[in-house]
Amino acid sequence: MNSSASISLSQLYNFKKLSELQHMTRAAKELYITQPTLSLSIKALEHELGVPLFYREGRQIRPTKHGREFYDKISSVLDELDAGIAAVRSHGAPSGGSLSIGTIPTIQHDFLPALLQQFWEEYGYDVRMGFTVEFSLPLTNALKAQEYDLIFASKADNEPGISYLPMLTKRLVLVVHEQHRFAKRDSVRLSELSDLPFASYRPGTPLGNEMRRLFDAHGIEPSIVYDDEFTLTSVIV
Incomplete structure (x- = not known):
């Protein structure tokens, strides 16, 4: 029993091109295949369908009744397929999409x-x-x-389905009021924060988890946690 699963897209495209040009040599040239390859492709398609699709009329290749009917059925389908492939490809091209x-x-x-x-x-x-x-x-x-x-975004933990590409790094800074004793310092050790209330990122966020690991290593813990820098800096007194 013949099955459409045995018919390849290349056979359909070859058939469509030959139906339109009705010339074996020109069709093979436009398909970038040899004439014997095109001929074998059409014969295999006819074998799968069980009907003749073309007949010769002098030097021309004419579609049979079955060939014309088959062309009417598949031509628009292949055109829609080409349009769909082109549309999807355009989204990935840097020059469009x-x-x-x-x-x-x-x-x-x-x-x-x-x-x-x-x-x-x-x-x-x-x-x-x-x-x-x-x-x-x-x-x-x-x-x-x-x-x-x-x-x-910041890199999240345990996301094996996502590929991360490092783009930039940011320095960890301590923001204090201009009258604070640290205001004139160029740097501060994390251990010096042990007796001070301070705010940081909320654990559960990518940056928050990273800060939690850092703070745990130095035995300190923020008194206030927020999601973003804008809110963090608003609590400085």
């Missing part, structure tokens, strides 16, 4: 503008970009749900 990007707030004012300027200088402005600003964990979850093409 679109990108959905998630980013944390802290890189919006320096790193991201410089990166975008470099991208536009190299590839132009054809790529449509949409940006969403959010914290790292929501961005990571949304990326896993395929809501974004890429994100700029």
Whole structure:
């Protein structure tokens, strides 16, 4: 029993091209295959379908009744397939398509503008970009749900399905009031914070988990925890 599973896409494309050109040599040339290869492909397709698809009329190759019917059925399908492949490929091409990007707030004012300027200088402005600003964990979850093409965020723990590429590093700084005894210092040891109330990132976030490991190693613990730098600096007294 013949099965459509035995018919390949290349056979269908070969058939479509020969039906349109009705010339074996020209069809083979446009398909970038040899004439014997095209002939064998058509014979195999006819064998699978169980009907003749072409007949010779002088030097021309004419489609039979079955060939014309088959062409009417598959031509639009192959055209839609080509259009679908082209549309998907355009999203991955630097010269077209679109990108959905998630980013944390802290890189919006320096790193991201410089990166975008470099991208536009190299590839132009054809790529449509949409940006969403959010914290790292929501961005990571949304990326896993395929809501974004890429994100700029802190690296989360235990995410084997996500590939991370380091883009930049940030210094760990201590922010104090201008009248604080540390205000004139260039550096402070973490152990010096043991007798002071201080704020840091909330554990459970990528940066918070990293800070927790660092603080645990020095036997200190923040009195207040927040998700972002903007809120952290607002509690300085």
